[in-house]
Amino acid sequence: MAEMDIYMRRRLVALGGLVLFFIFFVLLVKSCGGDDEPEAPLTETGTTDQQGSAPLTQAQFIEQADAICAEANAAVGRLDPTAEDATQDEFQITRQELNSIRSLDVERRSNTLRQFLSQLEDVVTALESKQTAIQRGDTVAEGEAQLALDTAEAEARELGDEYGFRDCGQFLDAGQAPDGTDATGGVAPETTDPGATVTPETGTPPAETTPPPDDTGGAPPADDTGGITP
Numbered sequence: 040m041a042e043m044d045i046y047m048r049r050r051l052v053a054l055g056g057l058v059l060f061f062i063f064f065v066l067l068v069k070s071c072g073g074d075d076e077p078e079a080p081l082t083e084t085g086t087t088d089q090q091g092s093a094p095l096t097q098a099q100f101i102e103q104a105d106a107i108c109a110e111a112n113a114a115v116g117r118l119d120p121t122a123e124d125a126t127q128d129e130f131q132i133t134r135q136e137l138n139s140i141r142s143l144d145v146e147r148r149s150n151t152l153r154q155f156l157s158q159l160e161d162v163v164t165a166l167e168s169k170q171t172a173i174q175r176g177d178t179v180a181e182g183e184a185q186l187a188l189d190t191a192e193a194e195a196r197e198l199g200d201e202y203g204f205r206d207c208g209q210f211l212d213a214g215q216a217p218d219g220t221d222a223t224g225g226v227a228p229e230t231t232d233p234g235a236t237v238t239p240e241t242g243t244p245p246a247e248t249t250p251p252p253d254d255t256g257g258a259p260p261a262d263d264t265g266g267i268t269p
Contacts, residue, residue, distance in 0.1 A: 093146075094144040094145055094146040095145045096146060097145065097147070101202070104143060104207050105205050105207055107136055107139045108136060108140075108209070109206040112206060112210065112217065115132055115133070116215050116216055120213040120214040127170050128213075130166035130167050130170055133159075133162055136159075137156070137163055151202045154198050155195055155198040158195035158198060159207075164187075165188035166188060169181055195210075
């Protein structure tokens with residue numbers, strides 16, 4: 040029995056030493072790897088995200104947003120208005136424009152800016168509704184969507200001007216150049232000379248006038264007796 044007790048004690052001592060060695064090894068590994076900092080996440084552009092970067096001032100935000108809107112306006116202007124997918128393309132361009140502006144971090148979102156973004160969202164919704172109506176051949180729904188589109192664009196244009204935008208809110212139609220002319224290179228119709236006098240057509244022909252009798256070379260008038268006055 041004594042020999043067995045000594046044998047068991049030796050095994051317990053050996054097992055305890057093994058446990059202590061394992062714990063020491065784990066602590067050593069953790070201490071060596073604790074100085075490594077986790078890798079910073081990457082943004083969509085592939086660059087390291089700068090934590091704690093200051094938000095944009097209003098002037099900086101306007102500059103970056105206008106650059107986005109100018110590119111979107113030019114893209115819409117280059118569309119062929121006669122193409123079947125013109126409205127669909129305009130919808131996608133405008134939706135991307137809205138998402139890009141919303142991704143900008145501005146230090147203060149004023150009430151005017153929030154209203155502008157809301158109206159721009161209404162523009163996107165109206166374009167989507169118009170495209171759906173075109174695909175279904177529903178001219179009534181297409182007209183209603185066009186009215187909603189015109190209303191939202193007018194509201195967004197006014198709010199954009201109020202906030203200080205130069206390009207945001209200045210929507211272009213498909214095929215329209217930034218200066219308002221035809222982007223396809225068409226020639227504007229000729230206009231009449233502003234100095235010319237145009238007589239309105241009333242539908243009634245002018246009254247004929249009888250020329251006065253010729254006093255020279257005509258026959259002398261007859262007298263009361265039927266003869267010719269000498």
